[in-house]
Amino acid sequence: MTDLAAVSRARGGDADAFRDLVQRHSRTIFRVACRMTGNEHDADDVVQETFLRAYRQIEKFEERANFGTWLHRIAVNCSLDLLRSRTRHEKNRITDKDDEDGEMTREFESTDPQPDRLLLSAELKQHVLEALDRLSGNERTAFMLRHFEGMPVEEIGRTLGIQVSAAKHTIFRAVRKLRESLEPLVRKTQCNI
Amino acid sequence: MQHLTEEQLVSHYYHDDDALDVEAHLGDCRDCTTQYETIGRVLALVTEAPVPDRGDDYGDQVWSRLRWKLGSQRRRRATWISGIAAAAALTIAFFAGHFWRAAHEVTTTAPMTASAPVVGAPTTVANVDHNDKILLLVVGDHLDNTERVLLEFANADPGKGLQIEQESRRAGELVAANRIYRQTASKQGNERIASVLADLEPVLIEISHAGTNLSKDELTELQKRIEAKGFLFKVRVISAQSSNGEKPPRNNNINADTL
Numbered sequence: 489m490t491d492l493a494a495v496s497r498a499r500g501g502d503a504d505a506f507r508d509l510v511q512r513h514s515r516t517i518f519r520v521a522c523r524m525t526g527n528e529h530d531a532d533d534v535v536q537e538t539f540l541r542a543y544r545q546i547e548k549f550e551e552r553a554n555f556g557t558w559l560h561r562i563a564v565n566c567s568l569d570l571l572r573s574r575t576r577h578e579k580n581r582i583t584d585k586d587d588e589d590g591e592m593t594r595e596f597e598s599t600d601p602q603p604d605r606l607l608l609s610a611e612l613k614q615h616v617l618e619a620l621d622r623l624s625g626n627e628r629t630a631f632m633l634r635h636f637e638g639m640p641v642e643e644i645g646r647t648l649g650i651q652v653s654a655a656k657h658t659i660f661r662a663v664r665k666l667r668e669s670l671e672p673l674v675r676k677t678q679c680n681i
Numbered sequence: 682m683q684h685l686t687e688e689q690l691v692s693h694y695y696h697d698d699d700a701l702d703v704e705a706h707l708g709d710c711r712d713c714t715t716q717y718e719t720i721g722r723v724l725a726l727v728t729e730a731p732v733p734d735r736g737d738d739y740g741d742q743v744w745s746r747l748r749w750k751l752g753s754q755r756r757r758r759a760t761w762i763s764g765i766a767a768a769a770a771l772t773i774a775f776f777a778g779h780f781w782r783a784a785h786e787v788t789t790t791a792p793m794t795a796s797a798p799v800v801g802a803p804t805t806v807a808n809v810d811h812n813d814k815i816l817l818l819v820v821g822d823h824l825d826n827t828e829r830v831l832l833e834f835a836n837a838d839p840g841k842g843l844q845i846e847q848e849s850r851r852a853g854e855l856v857a858a859n860r861i862y863r864q865t866a867s868k869q870g871n872e873r874i875a876s877v878l879a880d881l882e883p884v885l886i887e888i889s890h891a892g893t894n895l896s897k898d899e900l901t902e903l904q905k906r907i908e909a910k911g912f913l914f915k916v917r918v919i920s921a922q923s924s925n926g927e928k929p930p931r932n933n934n935i936n937a938d939t940l
Contacts (some may be wrong), residue, residue, distance in 0.1 A: 503748075503751070506751070507744050507748075510740055510743055510744045510747060511740030511741060511743075511744060512740065513740075514735070514739050514740040514742075514743040514744075515734065515735050515739050515740065518733075518734070518735050518739065519732045519733075519734065522732050522733050523732055528733050531733075535743055536743065536746060536747060536750075539743065539747055540747065540750055540751070543751055612726070613730065613731060616726060616727055616730040617730065619727075620727070620730075634695055635695075635724065635727065635728070636728075641697055656688075656692070656697070657688075659691070659695075660687070660688050660691050660692075663691045663720065663723075663724070664687060666723055666724070666727060667719070667720060667723050670723045670726055670727070671719060671723055673726070674719065674722045674723055674726060
């Protein structure tokens, strides 16, 4: 059954059809959410919320669109909502950031190894995760939206509620921080080659 | 020669600039080309960074968690629509019964019908019974949804606080329905259901006004009230009666023990 057929049946109240869609797209949505939130536990929540929203709004889905793309978009929005609420929470409590960062890294680390994960050495992987963790919430979000989602700067500005120039600068700051963290590693890797 | 700034190089990487000018400069400037390649390599490293994956059965796991919530979504949508329809039906049934009884009493008070009260009485009771069944049926669904909202709070961990945006919205919808059912129950003289619904109303209102988050203290306070008033117990009993088609006694003495 194609996605479109499943959507059509799900609209008619066929729970099995919606289950097919969930089973088909969950892993992809999880990866999107994981990139956006930087946290597996949050990503699981985003996956849940994404499908809940999709179910509620399935009447709005236009059949000429691609269901996967539509779902992807919802997942990004859910991730942004979660990041915003996390920012609000964090503003309200001053925590030991080092502990939190450590925890976040460990959460990423706890995943079973997959073939694509072995492409990078453990050290390299650790450095990239740490570099991403060093970004502020806005920097990470703006960077992820531009780098992985290919979202135009204007839209990132609207999404984050900031001026286009500020969005551009936030992405630039994120890249600069990543460069500061990862450039020595890139050089080292080049030397080894 | 003026070199490109880091910002220009990043913009170029993401194609957010006038590509021709930058390309022309990069063609002539070795330093800038080196810088640009380094940025490219750093960002490629980020692109290649592994993202945790889930196993093949992840979709099943998601579905098993989701199924319950979708069920409540379906019921909520159905209840909201059927709630309005049922409330309308209840109102019609109430007034129809009222006018029928009034008309019947007028005709049966004619001098020739000495036995009128005997004929009229059981018919009126049957009419009221029928109204009770309609009320129970609709209220049962409403209570089922209310129970889910209350359970979210009763089972939440106060240590972590609670994000309640969704529940808050749901409670807001339940408040309107709750009011209609309470008034209908009251008009029908079913004080028992009316009383339970009257008890529930302030809690639902409180939840619906709580915004998006509850602090640890607010949550603890709400949990205490839910427990102290025995809301879940009351809701379950009436809900069970409605699903069994059982008619609740029409007494006016309401307390958790008798429920």
